[in-house]
Amino acid sequence: MDRMTLPDAPWRHRAGLDQLADALGGAHGDARFVGGAVRDTLLGLDVSDIDIATRHAPADVVDRLEAKRIKAIPTGIAHGTITAVSNGTVVEVTTLRRDVTTDGRHATVAFTDDWREDAARRDFTMNALYADPLSGEIFDYFGGIDDLRAGRVRFIGDPYRRIAEDHLRILRFFRFHARFGAAIDEAGLAACTARANDLMALSRERIAAEVLKLLVAKNAVPVVTLMIDRGIFRPVLPEISDASRFAALAGHEAATGVAPDPIRRLASLIAPQAAEAVGARLKLSNNDRKRLIAATAGPGDEGPRALAYRVGQPQAIDRLLLADAPVDAITEWNPPRLPINGGALVERGLAKGPDVAQALRAIETRWIGEGFPDAARTRQIADEIVAQALRSASNA
Structure with missing residues (x-):
């Protein structure tokens, strides 16, 4: 077994974490950090979620936490998982387990006090690393450290x-x-x-x-390309068959400093006409479905800022990046509000109702086309549009 010590990291000093480890018997070898927090700390990455594995049965975990006035939420108690909230720090605490039966989707588990048994049921060696909460000693039963070093x-x-x-x-x-x-x-x-x-x-x-x-x-681009080559997507997402647009999008994101977005990237992997079906099949949220469909609509012909004004900045960035169009004009731009309202048009002589709404749309179109001019210019545009509308009404 490869012996080493977990490096210090900010997450190890979160409020309440020491009290939680103490309540679970960390000083007696009954609790260890496990999984992503250990793996990511070894890689020098930030840690968000903390998991603790323990020899104690779920009911005992609850009793021990409550005895120390640590909140215990039975989020998955049938499978041995308790969510502990200690002085604001949230940790998933899971009793050591072994699989009894599995069907490819769900597992029936039995609790154990054997660390190796618990490690053996985990998926990858790099996710089966444990660390003592006091000494930081790492326990590696299946060569996870070597695999982590080798990538x-x-x-x-x-x-x-x-x-x-x-x-x-x-x-x-x-x-x-x-x-x-x-x-x-x-x-x-x-x-x-x-x-x-x-x-x-x-x-x-x-x-x-x-x-x-x-x-x-x-490294999503080469991996997705590999998955396509190996037919991994074909059974459930046959629409993903070419990674060239995906690669182009990733390059454009990197070049413009825009953070990768999963919905935008999914849109790059499917044909526009497939967006609605894919969004429904994956049971995406209504907002994500709409965004997936809209992302493929193209950059429009009014310019980036006009697009951002009409559809919102996030959707405009999606459409521009997918069309390999520049986004620098809108990444730091806040769309303005039209500096005139219907009341100002009524004061100019238009009757309330459809005439005002039609005139406002015409003013807005001119205002957008002129690059969002100031209020003085907008009033001039309004005067012209209203005068034209009044002439048309008098000639009717």
Whole structure:
């Protein structure tokens, strides 16, 4: 076993974390940090979520936390998970487990006090690293540290068996490779390729969550290209068959300093006419579905700022980037408000109702076309539009 110590990091000093570890018996080896917090700290990355594994049974965890006046929320108590809130710090606490039965989507678990058994049920070696909360000593049962150093995402044990236990691990394999990987693990790749059809058994929400995270990972472009070549998307997202627009978008985002966005990137991977069907199949939120569809609508012909004014800055950035059009004119620009209202047109002689609404639209179009001039120029435009409307009414 590779022995080393977890480096210090800001998350280890969060308020209430020491009290939580103490309540769970950290000083007696009954609780350890596990998973992403350990992995990301070793890589020098920021940590958001903290997970603790413990030998204590779920009911005992609740009792121990409540005895120390730490809030315990039974978020997944049937599977051994308690959400602990200690002085504002939120931690997922899970009793050591082993799988009893699995069906590719769900697992029936039994609790254990064996750290290695718990590690053996996790997906990849880099996610099965534990750290003592006091000394920082790292426990590595399956060579995760070596894999982390090599940038190798490797299944624990037989990849085919691990995929059979949870089919989502196919997508997780590629997502973690896109985030951390250097050299692909050929055994894992072969298993994911052979079992890609297993993805059809998963809920579309789980698929969407993984795919959207994957699309914004550091090395998403080569990994998505690999997934297309290997037919990974074909069973559930056959619309994703070419990564060239995706690669172009990623390059444009990098060049313009715009942060990657999963919905925008998904839009680059599908044909415009497929956006509605894909959004529905993945059960995206209504806002994300609308954005996915709108992203493919093109840059328009009025210019970037006119587009941003009409559809909003986020949607305009999507459309411009996907069209490989410049976005610098709107990234730091706040669309102004039309500096005139219907009351001002009534004062100029227009009757309330449709005539005012029609005139306002005409004024706004001119105002946009002239590059959003100031209030004085807008009043001049209004005078011209109203005068024309009054003449037309008198000649009718």
